Amino acid sequence: YDFRYRRQRFSGPTGCTSKREAEKVEDAERERVKGLQFDASKPLAFKAAAAQYWNEVGKFHRNHVDTLRSLEWLQDHLGAGTMISAINDATVAKAVAKRRGEGVSAATVNRSVNEVLRALLRRARRTWKQTVEDIEWKDHFLKEPQERVREATAEEEAKFMASIRGDYAPALRFALLSGCRRAEIVGLEWKDVDFFNREFRVTGKGDKTRTIPMTAAIYALLWDLKDHHKTAVFSYVVKRPREGATKGQRVPITMEGFKTEWRRTKGRAGVEDYRFHDNRHTAATRLVRATGNLKAAQKLLGHSELATTSRYSHLTKDDLRAAMEASDAAQTVEPKQTPAAVENKK
Structure with a gap:
């Protein structure tokens, strides 16, 4: 940015890779300077x-x-x-x-x-x-409809992964594996990743931090990225250089950039009625289906109240019902006829 306010010049780097983002930073800095009064x-x-x-x-x-x-x-x-x-x-x-x-x-x-x-x-x-x-x-707060639980099918996940830009693919895969929010993924830095203890730390809503253990899949994904960028875990390759960047350079992904690539990915994949937040639902749904453990899902998602996680409780009930029905079917045998029943058939 570079501007003057009350005959004084203010300038400095924006750290952005697009003109639109740089203009936003300059506007914010201008307001900050005015705020000094x-x-x-x-x-x-x-x-x-x-x-x-x-x-x-x-x-x-x-x-x-x-x-x-x-x-x-x-x-x-x-x-x-x-x-x-x-x-x-x-x-x-x-x-x-x-x-x-x-x-x-x-x-x-x-x-x-x-x-x-x-x-x-x-x-x-x-x-x-x-x-x-x-x-x-x-x-004044409007009533919000109860959040639906939308899980990506294996086919839909495959379509997403085949449609997204290669340098953004790790971030999307991480979302499906970890259940992290988009802002948590964009803000993840290497200082928050502990390979020795196999865990990483994210900062979510209300600036609350939580530590999540790495599965083998998450560990392998992050390990492959460790040499891409010095500070940011998820980065992309610059294809159209703008001020402050060069072609082929890796720079941290941004919220706006990730939103744009996700919108394009959905269009290319042809999957309807699916939001980025549904990747979070997908991770939690799969965990509960595999374990039936709502407390584990609560810790994964960072919910302060178990009641918030209870939306996934229908999974354990459905799975229990399916198991009971399978058990009933396996145990069903032809009932023995009583002497009276035999006599009545004569």
Whole structure:
């Protein structure tokens, strides 16, 4: 990035491989610099509050690109000059209705509007000592349909692996084996991988970390990647060089890049009604089917409550029913006829 603010020049590397991502970083840095003028003793407009929230919290999120996009949407809708003290239930209701009107899911509305705005206003009240309205957030969060459990069949998995770019294939295979989220895969670094103890550590939602043991398949997959990049576990080969990169160089995969390749892979594979998150369901489903152990699935997925993992309980019931029916079929014999039954047939 390279820009001027109040007659002072600011420049530096973005660490990105695409112009779009670099522009996002420059915009964020520009807002960060403007945020340095932050004065918590005065009432804040949304633009200043958003810049400060990004500077203190947002840019450290694993999904920081999504956080930045949400802040930008909120600023466009609420107005950069709107005082945060004026944001009330009516304001939130209008923002939710506007986002719903864009045809996105209830989950997307909740994540991109309610969660981000609530976090910003909460920080404004608790940390910056700003006066903000008491908002009934439970009235604004949309009901999300119960998450379905969609498992990839062996045929679908084979189609995905045959359709994805070779340098992205290890990341997809890792998702199916480990049940890790996309952000956890993108953020995985070699410092988090322990070959000696055969385990690796990921940071998930809420910046919670969990350690997952390596199976033989995961160990072999990661071992083959250890010389590809110095810090990032999953990387790709640059085919179209942009600023800061050269053709043939390996650079870390990014959230946006992985999303793009997954979208293309699905199109080439021709598999319908399947999301990247379903790779996580696939890993958990296979584990529960093989072991019947919901606690193991809970640890694999990093769920804090077993109730969250209980969506997979139908697998153990179905498998139990199938086993019982197989047992019944194996033990079914022609019943012996009683003397009375024989006499009645005469």
